[in-house]
Amino acid sequence: MSESSPPERRRRVRAEARRNVAAILDAAIQVLGQRPQATMDDIAAAAGLSRQTVYAHFPSRDALVTAVFRRMTDEVLAGLDAARLDEGPAPAALRRLLEVSWRTFDRYPPLPAPTGAADVELHQPVHDRLTRLILRGQRAGEFDRDAAPGWLVAATIALGHAAWAEVVAGRMPADQAVAAVQASVLRVYGAEPAD
Template structure:
C-alpha cells in the first residue's frame, strides 16, 4: 500500500513538473520539443510520454492548466459581492492578467485546430462564472434582461478575444484594449458605463 501510494505521489509530482516546464518553455518558444520539456522538468522523455501520449495531449493539458489558473484568479475576485457590473469587470481583469502571463503560448494555442465540443468543455469553467455574474445582474435589474445569458456570454468571450487581438497586433495598448473591452461589454449588457 505504501509503495503504491509513493508511486502515485511520484507520478503526480512528475506530471506537475512536466506541465510547469511545458508552460514556461512553450511560452518562450511554442515549437519547443518534448526532449527539452523533459530535461527542464527533470524527467526522461519516456516519463513525459507516459503521462501525455502525444504532443497534442501535452498541449491540451497545458491549456487546461492555464484555464485552471484563470478560474482560480476569477474565483479570488469575489464574484458574488458588490454590484454585478463591478464583479464582471473583476472577472474580466482576472482573466486578462492570467492570459497576459502567457502571450506567446496562448497565441500558438489559438492558432491550432480544435474540436468545438472539446473547446466548449475546456472553457466551461470560465463561461459558468460569466453566466453566474450576468444572471445575478439581470436578476437584480442591473443588466438588461431582454438578451439571453448564453448570448451575452458568447458576446463577452468574442469581445475579449477581439481586445486581445488588437493588443497583440499593436493597434491598441493593453490598457486601451482592456478599457475598450469593459466599455463595450457594459454597453452590450445594458449596465451604466463608468466615466473614468
C-alpha cells in the first residue's frame, strides 16, 4: 500500500512547487539586485535549487524577470487596495498611491521592465486605479479638468522612473526622491500643495 493517497501526493507536489517558485523569485530579487546581468545558473545556486528546477518553472530569463515584475505588481495592487484610494481628498489619495508604489519598488532591483503584452498586462491594473483616481479628482475640481487622464498617467510613470534612476545612480537619496516625485506629480495634476 502506498504511503499517501494520490490527492495527498498532488497537494505535497503543489506545495513543494510553490516553495520552489518563492525561493527562485526571492533569489532572483537578491541576485539581480546585486548583479543585474546574473545568469539563471547564478539564481539557481542562490535559491539552493538545480538549474533544471529553475527552468521547469521559468523557461527563460525573460520569463523569470516577468514573474518578478508580476510579484511586484501584486504587492503594489495589494498596497493600493489597502490605501483606500477611493476615500478622502484625491490629492491625499494620490500621495498614498505614490508612497505605496515607491515603497514596493524600493524593495526590488532595478530591472528592465518586460515589453509588449507582458508590460501592458502588468501595468494595466495600476493604470486603471490611477485613472479612476484622476477622474475622481477632476470631477471634484481637485485636479486640472483640462488635462487628459492618459497624459497624467504617463507623466506620473515618467516622473517615477526618473526619480528611481536618480536613486539607482546615487545622485539622490530615496527619501528625497519620493518627496520630489510627490511634489512634481501634484504640480502636474494642478493640485494644491500639501499642508
